Amino acid sequence: MQIHRLPALSDNYIFLLHDPDRRIAAVVDPAEAAPVLQCLQQLQAELITIFNTHHHGDHVGGNTRLLQKFPNATVYGGENDRGRIPGPQVFLQEGDHVNFADRTAQILFVPGHTKAHIAYYFPPTHLNEPGELFCGDTLFAGGCGRLFEGTPTQMVNSLSKIRTLPDHTRIWCAHEYTLKNLQFALTVDQTNPDLQTRYETVRAMRQRSESTIPSLLQEEKRTNPFLRWDQPVLQAKVKSQDPIQTFARLRGMKDQF
Ligand code: ZN
Ligand code: FE
Numbered sequence: 197m198q199i200h201r202l203p204a205l206s207d208n209y210i211f212l213l214h215d216p217d218r219r220i221a222a223v224v225d226p227a228e229a230a231p232v233l234q235c236l237q238q239l240q241a242e243l244i245t246i247f248n249t250h251h252h253g254d255h256v257g258g259n260t261r262l263l264q265k266f267p268n269a270t271v272y273g274g275e276n277d278r279g280r281i282p283g284p285q286v287f288l289q290e291g292d293h294v295n296f297a298d299r300t301a302q303i304l305f306v307p308g309h310t311k312a313h314i315a316y317y318f319p320p321t322h323l324n325e326p327g328e329l330f331c332g333d334t335l336f337a338g339g340c341g342r343l344f345e346g347t348p349t350q351m352v353n354s355l356s357k358i359r360t361l362p363d364h365t366r367i368w369c370a371h372e373y374t375l376k377n378l379q380f381a382l383t384v385d386q387t388n389p390d391l392q393t394r395y396e397t398v399r400a401m402r403q404r405s406e407s408t409i410p411s412l413l414q415e416e417k418r419t420n421p422f423l424r425w426d427q428p429v430l431q432a433k434v435k436s437q438d439p440i441q442t443f444a445r446l447r448g449m450k451d452q453f
Contacts, residue, residue, distance in 0.1 A: 197299050197318070199328065199368070201407060202231040207372045208254050209409055211330060212236075213245075215297035220244045222296045224316065224330045225370050226258030233265065242266065245296055248273040249332025250313040251280035255370060259283045274305065276312030288314055301330075306358070308351030309333045309341030317361065327365040329413070331358060336369045337411040338394070339377030340422035342451065348444035352425060355443075359423055363414035374398050374408040380453045381421045384433045384446060390418040421446050 200212040204227040211224040212235050222245035226232050236243055243266040248256050251273070259282040263269060272294055273280075275287035288294065290305035294316070301316040315331040333341035334351075335358050343351055378395045385391055394415065398408050417423050424430050425443040434445035 197297055197328075200235055201368075201409060202235055203372075203407075204228050204231050205254055205257075209368070209370055209372065209407070210258075211368050213296055214239055214241055216241075218297060220297060222247060223258075223262070224368070225249055225255040225332060226262055227254045227370075229258035229261035229265075232258055232262060243269050245269060245294075246271045246283070247294075247301075247316055247330065248277070248281050248285075249315060249330065249334075249370070250274065250310045251277045252310070252333070255332060256281050274312040274314040276307075277310075280312070304354075304357050306331065306334045306354035308343055308346035308348075308354045311345040313341075313346075313354070315358070317365075320362075320364075326412075327362055328368060328410075329358065329361060329365050330368045332370050334358070334369075335367060335416065335420070335422070336371060336377055337367065337374040337408055337416070338381055338398075338420050339373055339450065340420075340447070343447060348440050348447065351447070352440055352443050355423055358413070359417060361413055363412070363417070365413040366410040367413055367416060368410045372407060372409065374411070375402045376453075378419070380450050381419065383453070384421050384430060384449065385419075385424070385427075387429065388419065390415075394419045 198214045202210040204210045208227040213222040221241040224247045271283040271285045273285045275289045288303045292303040304315040318328040320327045425439040436442045
């Protein structure tokens with residue numbers, strides 16, 4: 197399975213999964229159809245699957261047009277998104293499995309950004325290979341999604357599920373927000389040497405207009421404040437010893453940043 201990262205709208209990424217042997221493709225969160233159609237054309241591949249993480253327009257905006265071109269494609273979404281995602285879907289919940297080519301994704305229910313958000317986790321098929329996590333707007337590189345429909349408790353539970361995946365899992369999140377996220381992270385975790393190093397790396401990459409996605413879960417655990425609610429440094433910063441409250445206060449500060 198090859199993964200193509202397609203920039204879309206102002207700061208979204210669409211991920212196209214390609215099986216060159218079978219000439220088939222799947223797409224994760226098609227914000228718009230045009231970049232997907234162009235990539236499929238180049239690859240001479242048929243779209244058979246649309247994986248949606250949640251109902252926001254910048255994640256499902258391309259569904260209808262893609263289904264016009266590929267009416268047999270299957271659309272997947274979270275069961276709580278019933279009625280909110282364009283196209284006839286197969287609804288998924290925690291613990292479900294879906295196949296693409298020779299890979300199988302496990303479904304994680306990760307509410308918080310929305311009440312229905314799901315993530316698709318492809319475990320590694322060989323030793324020393326990374327797993328792949330498509331997590332939409334739940335975990336970002338250096339940050340996490342805003343809480344539009346969920347509570348801090350839900351989001352901490354969701355991020356906890358992600359945090360237990362193997363360190364070498366690649367994080368394919370849906371937005372290029374990394375630099376801004378790390379600028380905020382430095383205001384709450386300024387003595388973290390891994391964070392300082394990451395910030396410099398990301399700043400240089402963005403100056404060269406390079407994408408910072410995917411990141412590695414291991415790096416997120418070390419530098420992303422929204423996976424570090426149990427770190428004393430961050431708890432002291434927000435004057436709390438409660439993990440949920442620590443997360444909630446950090447999220448509130450980021451909303452104002
Ligand atoms: Zn969203
Ligand atoms: Fe989004």
